[in-house]
Amino acid sequence: MAGKKILLTGATGYIGGTVLSTLLNSEAESITGAAISVLVRGEHQAGVLKDKGLTTIDFKGFGDDDALREAASEHDVVINTASGFEDGFAASLIRGLAERKNALGVDVHYIHTSGTTNYANSPTLNLYPGYNADLVSDKATAQVVSTLRHLNEQTPYAQRTTDLAVLSVGKETGVRTHIITMPMLFGFGTGFFRKLTGQLPILMGEALREKQMWIVGDGTGVKQHVHIEDGAAVYELVLRRVFEGLEVPSGEEGVIFVENGEHRWNEAGEAIAEVGRRLGVLDTEQVRRLSLEEAGKALGIEDINYVEAAYAST
Incomplete structure (x- = not known):
C-alpha cells in the first residue's frame, strides 16, 4: 500500500538484517510500495544502508527517549529486532507510534522480537519451583501471559520484563502490538552485516x-529451533497482513511462537x-x-x- 512507512531497528544484526533483506526482496505489493527507514549507530553502517536506498536515522542508544519517540512517530509500523531486553527502548518506540495514531487518527503497529528463554525452566538453579517448562501454546493466550507474569514474579528476567512492558504500554496507548517469539536460530543470515547467530x-x-x-x-x-529465513518470513507475513487489512492477533492475543523442530x-x-x-x-x-x-x-x-x-x- 503506497505511502506506508516502516521503521526497522537492528538492521545491522543477524535477525534484523535478514528481516530487512526479506522485506526488500518481498513480492507482496503492499510491502514493495512501502518506505523503509532503519535506526542505526555508526557512520560506516549508515553509509552501507544508504547505498542500498534506505533512509537512515541516527540514534545515540537505547535510552535516547526523545529521538526514539520522534522517529517512531513518523512511521506506521515499527519492527524492533535490536533488543528484546530493553523495556524502556520498546516503550519509547510504542509511545512514539501512539503520537502518530493520536495526531493522524491512523492505526499503528509495533512488531517486537522476543525469545523462548522467557518460558525456560531452571533445572540447576531451581529459580521457578514447581515449573517444568510444560507445553505453552500461542493459541492459549491467557496461559501465555499468565506464564510470563508468574515466572517473572518468581525471578525477574529482562526479556520477559520487556514483553510484559510491550503488552502494558500497547494496551495503555492503543498501539497494536505483536510479539514474535523466536527459539534457537540457525542458518546464515541474509543481511548486509552479521551473518551468524549466537549459541x-x-x-x-x-x-x-x-x-x-x-x-x-x-x-x-530440549530446544526448539527454526531457520533464520523461515523466522524472517513470519515478519513479512505479519506485515503483509497488517498492510492488507487482514486479521492479525495483537496485544495479549498477539504473542506468536515460531518454530519448526527441536x-x-x-x-x-x-x-x-x-x-x-x-x-x-x-x-x-x-x-x-x-x-x-x-x-x-x-x-x-x-x-x-x-x-x-x-x-x-x-
Missing part, C-alpha cells in the same frame, strides 16, 4: 579453540563433535560437560541465570 556458533568457536566440544550441564534440555543439547553437541573430528579440527568426539559457573567463565558471561536459560534449559 551454537559460539560453542563451535569454543570447541575450535580448545579442540574439544563442550556443552553446559547434562545436555538433556533438538536436545547433547544431540547438538555430539553432532558438532563428530563433524569436527571428521574434519580434523577437533581432537576427539567426546563432549565435555561444564557447570554453569565454568561455562559462564568460558563465555565471559557473569549472569549465571542467563547461562542456564540460554545454554542448559528446556
